[in-house]
Amino acid sequence: MNDDAQLPVLRAGAAVLGISLDAGQIGQFQRLQTLLLEWSARINLTAITDPNEIETRHFLDSLMCALAIPPHEWKRSFRVLDIGSGAGFPALPLAIAFPQWRITSLDATGKKIRFQRQAATSVGLSNFDAVHGRAEELAQQPSERARYHLVTARAVAALPTLLEYCAPFTRPGGRIVMPKKGDLADEIAAGSKAALELGALLLPPIAVTIPPLNDGRVLVVAEQRHRCRARYPRPAGAPAKHPLGRAIRARVYQRDKTRYTVGHIRGFDDREILLNDGRYAHGRARHFLAAGELI
Numbered sequence: 432m433n434d435d436a437q438l439p440v441l442r443a444g445a446a447v448l449g450i451s452l453d454a455g456q457i458g459q460f461q462r463l464q465t466l467l468l469e470w471s472a473r474i475n476l477t478a479i480t481d482p483n484e485i486e487t488r489h490f491l492d493s494l495m496c497a498l499a500i501p502p503h504e505w506k507r508s509f510r511v512l513d514i515g516s517g518a519g520f521p522a523l524p525l526a527i528a529f530p531q532w533r534i535t536s537l538d539a540t541g542k543k544i545r546f547q548r549q550a551a552t553s554v555g556l557s558n559f560d561a562v563h564g565r566a567e568e569l570a571q572q573p574s575e576r577a578r579y580h581l582v583t584a585r586a587v588a589a590l591p592t593l594l595e596y597c598a599p600f601t602r603p604g605g606r607i608v609m610p611k612k613g614d615l616a617d618e619i620a621a622g623s624k625a626a627l628e629l630g631a632l633l634l635p636p637i638a639v640t641i642p643p644l645n646d647g648r649v650l651v652v653a654e655q656r657h658r659c660r661a662r663y664p665r666p667a668g669a670p671a672k673h674p675l676g677r678a679i680r681a682r683v684y685q686r687d688k689t690r691y692t693v694g695h696i697r698g699f700d701d702r703e704i705l706l707n708d709g710r711y712a713h714g715r716a717r718h719f720l721a722a723g724e725l726i
């Protein structure tokens with residue numbers, strides 16, 4: 432088959448984005464597509480297993496993440512972290528399209544990381560590293576904190592949870608990009624509050640307008656303004672179980688049993704309750720909630 436006939440939707444979409452893919456890179460995408468189809472026949476790797484869908488919903492959709500950065504900065508050698516990358520998305524397409532970026536791909540599922548390592552070797556990627564683990568645990572390593580210029584996470588969790596996974600890894604001035612779809616009003620409201628708590632700021636979402644991905648997709652982008660505080664992320668599981676930014680109405684009683692009423696609690700963990708007026712109620716959240724009531 433003539434090379435020009437390969438992956439036409441990806442080539443056309445990338446061209447509109449301003450990403451030029453040479454014949455070698457198209458060959459790398461083809462090899463990755465073949466490997467995905469082979470592995471998907473044997474193990475449960477990704478819900479998308481049709482070749483055309485892989486081209487649009489995995490390859491092109493992953494490249495959209497680059498829109499979070501102004502194109503004139505793409506040539507810089509960014510450090511990129513993809514959290515919850517699954518079968519390698521958006522990490523692997525970004526590594527192919529931007530060989531000058533150094534991509535770390537993190538996932539909690541071992542077999543998915545094994546696929547990614549084999550794919551990177553087979554495709555010939557030298558700017559790609561796959562790490563098996565949870566975001567909450569990797570973020571405990573001091574060398575990983577505030578290390579990355581760009582942190583991506585697609586289809587992993589709701590915004591407040593995602594932001595708690597991503598912000599600790601993002602350097603001040605760096606960006607977090609979270610592709611999303613559907614009605615996001617509530618998620619963005621909670622995400623904005625969570626972002627502030629994590630030293631970040633949500634920017635206006637970027638609409639994806641490139642066919643066939645012009646179906647209501649947006650990129651939610653946050654800019655890291657300050658280093659994320661050391662208390663985040665909370666221990667494994669907590670960011671998903673008790674998302675920051677949730678408006679919880681509660682009455683809380685102080686230790687001396689004087690009634691102390693707060694409108695909203697921004698978030699809580701075992702150590703403290705974060706009040707919406709910016710004050711912190713120190714002590715065990717469980718004690719406060721036991722002494723108060725959710726309303």
Ligand code: SAH
Nearest residue numbers: 515516517520538539540565566585586587
């Ligand atoms: N980003 C990929 C995969 C989405 S599925 C895509 O868009 O196609 C979500 C993935 O996130 C799963 O593979 C799961 O193992 C991983 N995951 C969920 N929570 C995680 C965490 N706290 N740390 C690391 N990986 C996580």
